Amino acid sequence: MAPAEAPASGAPLDPALFAEGPARDSRFQVKDRWVECANFPVDHPLRLVEFLHRQMNEEVNSLESSAKSVADFPSADWSLRMWLARQCADEARHANMFRRLFERRGGRVGEYPVLNFQYRIITRSDTLIGRLAIQNRSFEAGGIDAIAFSLADPACRSDAELTALYEAQLADEIIHVRFANDWIISETKRDPRSVLAIGRALTTASRAFAHVMGTEGTEGGTYPVATAARLESGFSRDEIKLASDLAVAGRPAS
Ligand SMILES: [Fe+2]
């Protein structure tokens, strides 16, 4: 998701853009902004282990967001609720995968600060179609790009455990984006006004994302668009081209 604007570092988060955060036990240090996290440089020995911890918590955010959608929209299509319930199971498995690898590499849960911006941005939307557009079609589609990029990196391929984790995760994330895309397409055909709800949700989410990330968190630009995985996820070729153009525009000139 491209940031719409980035307020000055240290500015308070706008409560109009964020729902309440999810509960965390006393082991966790929950922060509001990317800059408050442990952001190690690329070649730092703790960079990967810190990422595994952060991602573990983000998988829990995704689980909590899908569970909240099941709870908040009891009259939604049964098949969609089943997909969301399956997503909950998948995200719980992902959180455990990241935790196992994190602990195997010497980490202790709660050792690094975490962000709950995903849950707070997604559940701020009061429509199911808005939440799916933010969570599955934006955050998770961006996650697909990031995983595919990592899997093409020789440094990642030389780490068999990490490669296996990413391959298993990627297969599930494609399905999560796919069911959301399929439902959004059918819903916007049934009720064309729902496109407006998507637009409203994404505009608010984009502003909120900029508040969390600031200029510091988006300095590296975005990952290249994973064309094959996005096609499998139900995006059209035109949508993929647009995402690709935006990703290139968001990347610093080399
Ligand atoms: Fe996941």
Ligand SMILES: [Fe+2]
């Ligand atoms: Fe997912």
